[in-house]
Amino acid sequence: MTTTEELARFAPDIIDLAGQAGAAILEIYEGGFDVETKADGSPLTMADQRSHKLIVSALAALTPDIPILSEESASISYAERVAWDRFWLVDPLDGTREFVKRNGEFTVNIALIEDRTPILGAVYTPVQRRCHYGYRGGGAFRVNGDGAAEPIQVRDYAGGRATVVASRSHARGSVQHFLERLRAAEGGYEVANMGSALKICLIAEGQGDIYPRLGPTSEWDTAAGQCVLECAGGKLVNCDGSPFVYNKESVLNPWFLAIGGGSYDWYKLLEGIEADD
Numbered sequence: 184m185t186t187t188e189e190l191a192r193f194a195p196d197i198i199d200l201a202g203q204a205g206a207a208i209l210e211i212y213e214g215g216f217d218v219e220t221k222a223d224g225s226p227l228t229m230a231d232q233r234s235h236k237l238i239v240s241a242l243a244a245l246t247p248d249i250p251i252l253s254e255e256s257a258s259i260s261y262a263e264r265v266a267w268d269r270f271w272l273v274d275p276l277d278g279t280r281e282f283v284k285r286n287g288e289f290t291v292n293i294a295l296i297e298d299r300t301p302i303l304g305a306v307y308t309p310v311q312r313r314c315h316y317g318y319r320g321g322g323a324f325r326v327n328g329d330g331a332a333e334p335i336q337v338r339d340y341a342g343g344r345a346t347v348v349a350s351r352s353h354a355r356g357s358v359q360h361f362l363e364r365l366r367a368a369e370g371g372y373e374v375a376n377m378g379s380a381l382k383i384c385l386i387a388e389g390q391g392d393i394y395p396r397l398g399p400t401s402e403w404d405t406a407a408g409q410c411v412l413e414c415a416g417g418k419l420v421n422c423d424g425s426p427f428v429y430n431k432e433s434v435l436n437p438w439f440l441a442i443g444g445g446s447y448d449w450y451k452l453l454e455g456i457e458a459d460d
Contacts, residue, residue: 394440
């Protein structure tokens with residue numbers, strides 16, 4: 184098992200690598216770029232590909248014994264992956280739609296998975312030069328630019344007017360049903376819209392209470408943010424409260440809840456809500 188001391192040694196290199204990838208992305212973001220469409224209909228740019236190559240090359244040099252799964256190398260078969268008990272899980276550009284819209288809400292996500300659980304995660308926001316990171320046994324932190332690392336922590340929620348974090352690009356009817364139930368139960372709510380893994384980081388730093396993701400995501404979208412959130416005292420779980428795991432046969436995630444602190448029963452708000460058509 185990877186020790187806390189080993190993770191503490193990894194962390195600076197991973198933060199630096201995420202920043203390098205972010206700088207490479209910004210070079211393209213600030214100029215012109217073409218947008219391709221992948222087989223699943225999602226966008227792809229040169230920035231995704233450049234970030235992927237940089238990260239994979241650096242991780243292979245840093246930890247040659249640890250395999251890597253990136254969104255841009257998702258063709259690696261489960262027959263190969265099933266033997267992995269530890270691996271890097273990377274989204275070289277999370278929030279490509281936000282990148283194309285030029286709203287700044289895109290990130291670089293790098294996570295270390297061990298026994299199907301994220302144990303180190305870094306979420307870097309290139310436009311803000313901000314990194315959220317955490318590792319098992321070490322806590323969660325936010326670094327702005329060249330500043331010092333600041334500890335972050337979730338806030339407790341016990342009822343009343345909650346702040347719900349929601350996707351800017353993937354608003355769905357199932358989330359609206361969830362919100363209607365929250366309004367009926369607690370009298371109201373506020374919504375904070377955000378793109379990419381930044382939604383999970385808002386919960387981790389105590390700016391939101393709940394992020395219900397009632398729609399499709401992939402493992403590389405959530406792993407780094409989940410690690411940050413859990414190291415900040417929150418949790419990311421399946422909609423029945425069971426653990427959220429990685430290296431499944433399908434890299435698609437089920438619905439999930441990213442939850443801050445407190446003991447509020449969020450699961451009751453999901454009863455009977457079905458997937459959107």
